[in-house]
Amino acid sequence: MLKFIRPMFPTLVEVPPAGDNWIHEIKYDGYRTQVIVEDEGQSDHAKGLRLVIDVQDDCRGGGNPFPQVGIDGEAIVLNEKGVSDFHSLRSAMRWAPDRIIFVAFDLLHHDGIDLRREPLLARREKLLEVVGPAKGVIQYSHHVHGGGADFYAAVDRIGLEGMVSKREESSYRSGDTEAWVKTKCYEELDFEVAGVQRKPGSAPLALMATRDAERRYVGSANIALTKAMRERLYAKVQEGKGSPPRGADKPDAEWIEPGLVGRVKTLKRENKLRHATLRAIREAKA
Known part of the structure; x- marks a missing residue:
């Protein structure tokens, strides 16, 4: 039975890390959330914040689109500029929950297997297989390899909140870590x-x-x-x-x-x- 796992929290830094052993993602402005998909009737065993979403839009061929999984990500709402907006999210949670999107960036469990000791890139490769490059209610958080300074410049120019950088080989350890860092604009x-x-x-x-x-x-x-x-x-x-x-x-x-x-x-x-x-x-x- 899958349970809520305390998230892995990136350390705030002033400058994004250099080197090719880091991947970089957009930092979304929303609520850190875990999606747990398991057999019907087991959902009351999870603790912590759970996001209840309609995954039917992401079904490929009908039925449950995912196996038993635990996914780490961010619940967001996009504003009229296509940028995640925390204030719009808070409003949508009350008035328009169908606007909420879950951006997935890590896979913690898959079909009964705990993946947290696996390298980050291996977990993300399996995550992409699970969710696909979906454009529905569940979406994959894409990344780039290396080039942290250039990625930060692009994020800042576009007007986004910031970026998250992660060591490619990092395992998933709950709590604060320097294997993941965030650089804000x-x-x-x-x-x-x-x-x-x-x-x-x-x-x-x-x-x-x-x-x-x-x-x-x-x-x-x-x-x-x-x-x-x-x-x-x-x-x-x-x-x-x-x-x-x-x-x-x-x-x-x-x-x-x-x-x-x-x-x-x-x-x-x-x-x-x-x-x-x-x-x-x-x-x-x-």
């Missing part, structure tokens, strides 16, 4: 520096807000400024006179008067700042 944006948060034992954080009438809190960023810029920032903090932006719940924050613009490096396609760094500040133009 960043962008630099301007926000208002609304304040600073300083906690004992922790590095100070800049608190950022939108530069519009709404003045909405968007998150925090690590401070990576030159000495002169850092001194200018803390001079503003000493002056005080600030009020919290909309949506900020930071009782220990030191708010500053509006008028300071910060250049922030942050992950693309996020509603709030993630893995963000404050890289420069300037006075707003009157």
